[in-house]
Amino acid sequence: MAAAAALALAGWSGVAHAQSAAPAGAAQVAPASRGVAQHRTAQHRPPLSRLAEPPPRSPLSGLDAAGRPVCGDGEAAGPAALTALAAGDEGFVQLLRERPEEGFRCAALFPGPAATAALREAAPQSPYDAVGAADQLFRRPGGGAVVAAALRPELLARALDSGLPFFETRHELRRLLPPQAFRLLEIRAGDALTAAFARDPVTFAARIGALVDGMDEDPSTDRFRIVAALPAEHLYQIVARIGPQLYTSSFDGILDVLEAKLKRQRRSFLALAGEPETAPLWADFFVAAVAGGRADTLFGPAAGDPRRLAAESVRALLAAERAPDPPIIAAALADAMEARSEDARAALAAAMAEQSAAPRSPSVTATVALAAGLHAQRHAQQHAGRPAPSPAAVLLASPLTGDPLPIPAVPTLAEERLFSGGVNLQRMTFYDDPDGRATFRRFLSLHRGAGWTVEERPGFVLVSSPERRGRRIVIAADIPWAGEEGRKAVRAWLAEQGRAPSIVIHRGHSYHEDETMPEIGPGTALVFWGSCGGHQRLRATLDQAPDALVLATSNIGTSQINQALLHTIEERLLTHGTIDWEAAWTTVRAQVRDRRFSAYQRPDRNSTLLALRAWRTLLQSAATPARAQTG
16 A cells, blocks of 8 residues: 555554545535645536536646646645746746645646655655645655655654644544554644644634534544544634634534533533633623524533523623624524523523613613514514513513514515516526535426426526416526536626516525625515525625515525425415415425424524614614704
8 A cells, every 4th residue: 555655664663544545525625724625626617508517527637617727636726836837847846845735735737757856855844735645646656755754753743833734634644644653643733732722812713613614524523623632711712703604513513522521521601601711702602602503502501500601691792891793692682582491591581681770881771672672572473372471571671671672574575576577586506516516406306397497598597487376486597517607697697687586595505605695686585595504694685685584594504404495485486476484484394304494594583684674773763863953
């Protein structure tokens, strides 16, 4: 085996792990990460009018859709590598000297013996970059010696730096090193990372989050090893600082590891909320956890004392010096009052009433009133036959705190908003990754099977329903492998037709959401974020479409649930011309029987969406008298 030979050359004793081929569909990571990124595969892009899925291509050669050379990780060569290509072997030597990570990543573009010699010379200075490129290096003559030059124990230990280089290449190192040596190096890497995080938590929270996100297709035991190496306080900071930006699966995994560590240490979330070192970030942690659908984790077995934790949380959230974001805080409080812990619910309401009654800023009073209004509305919706307010609502509406803030009515999805000339026009976005291609194929198959027509256009398809009761649905969907050109083609077609979609549907991972945002216009009536954690897009969506309803999940989104929801929406649109959310939710719940459906937020009952809209209305009403007085 090439790996065993490399170990022998490097002087390691013991039996090496047998080298195995990179698994199909291996994790995709941020370009800044080593190692795991080498498993990416590139794809040919066919003529835009072809619906046939493009065949796979070796990542070690060829060009991408823009005509740029592709490196060993399937990504295009950067400017530095392109400059080196133009200069030949001398340029490659300079690239390895100035940008070793880019040099090893793009080593396949320099196949000659002189380049191999340069790689062998550079490996001892940049051992983790060499290890990260091991799979492609083993494919070239003399590549095993390059890897061997990087595997010397003193080099790997000396180059640990912050510890991140080890975790970025852990996948390769586990195969290349003897087990005992690997474990010892991992311990040292964990210690180095802990120290580096303590020095610069902001930077390392983001870098660790990016690495965990990039390993979203790896087994959890591998994906969260870097998290397991850190103390509970560091995991707490990661959630508090970047929780809302993490993939939902990353967020859940990190929070699960944190909870497990607290239990092993016989500590609690209450300790984190109250200890001087961690208390300043508790409000951010609370909002991230509740918005991520994990309120029951906070007030569960690891809470410590749910009542005290609730009181500490309210004090942190409403602290005057915090300058809180009122609608986000109010929505988090309202959602937290849905926790299963009765003690937590009662304590939250009592603490909110106490904080509001104290001499505080008008913003705090309004935040509590908004949270109370959201809670009262939800209670009324859930107990339609029993109009009596909940105990929390009674407490929050005491003479000391005033009445709950009225929640504006949800914009209606009237037929005239959704249909024009009997046609409901929808815009659906797909993206070029394995899940995106599979979802697109499933989308076409299901609609063809239901008698819908599929009209192929350059870069996109028009999928049209049979007419029912004088209504039709037309879905303009870009072909995943057409990329941005496909989306441009759809926009050009819409402009030519003089039409704008009333419904925009995102059918991709959360890291593609930025590319869907331009499809949302001021008149969009409904936006469906089918991605994990689409809840984080509510404010941005309302900024672009103030009267839109938004269907999103606060946690993991699944293709099965998305498809059930979309099919139900299509059926109700064709039959009734609008959407009854109560009926739609009942239908989907009976179909999917998946606990993850509970994370999907009904557009008419989404606390954050309602809070953002209510706060905007409050600010507008407050500004009107001011303008009148000025005039």
